[in-house]
Amino acid sequence: TPVCRPSWVGAWHASPSLYTGRLAGPLSMDPQADDGAVPSLSGRTVRMVVTPHASGSSLRITMSNRYGASPLRLGLVTVGHQAEGASVVGSTMRPVTFGGRTTASVPAGGQLRSDPVTLGAIAGRPLAITVFVRSADTSVTRHVDTRRTSYVSDANTAADPAAAPFTTATQSTFYLTGLDVLAPTRVNTVAVVGDSITDGTGTTLDADRRWTDFLQGRLDTSAPTQRMSVVNAAISGNQLMTDRVFFHGSSALSRLSWDLAPIAGLTDVILHEGTNDIALRTPARGAASIIAGMRRFAAAAHGLGLRAHITTITPTTFQNHGTPRAVAIRNAVNNWIRSQGTQVFDGVFDLAAAVSHPGNAAALYPDYDSGDQLHISDAGQAQLANAVDINALTGSRCR
Numbered sequence: 555t556p557v558c559r560p561s562w563v564g565a566w567h568a569s570p571s572l573y574t575g576r577l578a579g580p581l582s583m584d585p586q587a588d589d590g591a592v593p594s595l596s597g598r599t600v601r602m603v604v605t606p607h608a609s610g611s612s613l614r615i616t617m618s619n620r621y622g623a624s625p626l627r628l629g630l631v632t633v634g635h636q637a638e639g640a641s642v643v644g645s646t647m648r649p650v651t652f653g654g655r656t657t658a659s660v661p662a663g664g665q666l667r668s669d670p671v672t673l674g675a676i677a678g679r680p681l682a683i684t685v686f687v688r689s690a691d692t693s694v695t696r697h698v699d700t701r702r703t704s705y706v707s708d709a710n711t712a713a714d715p716a717a718a719p720f721t722t723a724t725q726s727t728f729y730l731t732g733l734d735v736l737a738p739t740r741v742n743t744v745a746v747v748g749d750s751i752t753d754g755t756g757t758t759l760d761a762d763r764r765w766t767d768f769l770q771g772r773l774d775t776s777a778p779t780q781r782m783s784v785v786n787a788a789i790s791g792n793q794l795m796t797d798r799v800f801f802h803g804s805s806a807l808s809r810l811s812w813d814l815a816p817i818a819g820l821t822d823v824i825l826h827e828g829t830n831d832i833a834l835r836t837p838a839r840g841a842a843s844i845i846a847g848m849r850r851f852a853a854a855a856h857g858l859g860l861r862a863h864i865t866t867i868t869p870t871t872f873q874n875h876g877t878p879r880a881v882a883i884r885n886a887v888n889n890w891i892r893s894q895g896t897q898v899f900d901g902v903f904d905l906a907a908a909v910s911h912p913g914n915a916a917a918l919y920p921d922y923d924s925g926d927q928l929h930i931s932d933a934g935q936a937q938l939a940n941a942v943d944i945n946a947l948t949g950s951r952c953r
Contacts, residue, residue, distance in 0.1 A: 556740050558952035562614070564743040564817040565606035565675065566733040567785035568697035569792075571803035572621035573726075595687040595694065595728060599707040601720050602683045602727045603636050604700075605762055607770045608783040609677045610735025612670045615650060616816075617685070618731040619660040621695045621799060626660040626729060628652075629686035630712040633671055636680040640705040640717035647715055648673045650683075657688070665731065675735040677774070678762075683730055686712040690729075697727045698801060699790055701754040701764060725759070734818040740952040743819040745787045747806045748826040751868060752788035756924025756931060763932040768939035773947075780949040782822070787814055794827040795847040796836060807851055815858050821948040823855050826905065828867040829928075832883050833874040841886035848891075852898045861948055863901035866891050868938075869910045871917050872928035881916045901946030908941035909934045 606613075613633065619626040634647035651669045652658035660666045675681060680702075704727060705720035746752055746766050754764035766786040773781050791802030803809065806827050814823060825848065831839050839847075848864060855862035866888040870876050888906055895902040906915075909922040909930060918927060922934025930938065 562818040563741040565608040565735045573696040602704040612736040616732035618665040627688040628658045629688040636682045640720035642715040644715035684712045742821040744822040746824045748788035749792040750790035756929030765935040765938035824863045826865040861900040864899045865903045866906035870928040908937045
């Protein structure tokens with residue numbers, strides 16, 4: 555059992571994808587589309603609002619240029635408590651340094667973790683992380699939809715706590731992939747790897763209503779030894795086995811080692827993937843192939859010293875996700891998870907049963923449908939969180 559002492563814990567995470575399109579407004583899934591793309595974020599400032607899931611006396615951030623073709627050159631970076639909208643509580647604003655410097659360069663394909671910043675982070679209270687981009691190319695490392703409103707300014711305004719310069723609103727975060735806090739005692743982290751269902755598509759904007767948020771709420775009120783920090787490592791359109799880095803990111807299998815494993819305090823991963831592998835057919839995959847991919851994920855996680863948990867694939871009647879072929883594959887995979895999953899994974903959570911229609915297991919219960927028969931409503935997201943057996947997670951024991 556680890557010794558009880560202050561430790562860094564992953565408090566927020568945004569898994570990246572490549573996106574070259576516009577900063578805000580309708581987003582195109584076609585990398586060749588002319589959808590009003592800006593040349594780059596060069597000379598602009600982005601103020602990104604994030605909600606930490608753990609408290610601590612200091613914090614640090616991770617900036618990623620995973621999909622960039624040239625170095626990302628950062629100017630002033632600041633962090634402070636969000637006041638309202640794009641405004642920051644001025645007395646809380648702190649500069650963020652990298653190797654003691656207020657400017658930094660992140661190499662193409664690389665990432666950079668900041669020095670510790672002495673600023674108290676409070677679980678559930680949003681922080682504003684503001685980054686002036688000195689220069690960057692058009693291959694933007696971005697999380698397209700965080701379900702949080704962030705803001706863009708057309709000048710160097712990273713030191714300005716006011717909202718006025720930030721005239722463009724966006725639901726994306728740019729280059730920012732992680733926030734750690736220095737907790738007063740050991741707190742372990744659990745990361746949920748998923749697609750748009752876990753990413754929160756269809757949930758209320760700026761309300762923190764993803765099932766990872768509800769799971770955090772459950773853990774926060776559990777016994778002290780069960781408490782953990784929950785980070786969301788989902789990407790809309792993500793797949794278990796196939797990389798589609800534009801918009802949808804590297805596959806869960808591909809990114810486990812570089813996206814998940816470096817998260818501070820990580821001990822557990824929960825896998826909620828599969829619906830896009832079934833529906834998109836690029837390439838076509840049957841139940842045996844998807845099950846084999848799930849086995850590979852568990853083996854890879856265990857090889858990294860992590861405990862791996864799996865969920866059933868939630869029901870849907872949406873387009874290719876709900877064809878007779880798709881339903882048959884989903885049922886076969888879910889039957890394997892329910893009957894044999896514990897032979898491979900450390901925990902099995904039946905999310906499908908938690909939100910399915912009592913009269914039609916292939917469909918969502920109406921109250922849990924966000925409106926498109928695929929994505930889950932706020933109420934349904936709470937049900938997904940309730941389906942997790944928190945006793946199966948590692949918790950945060952120390953001596």
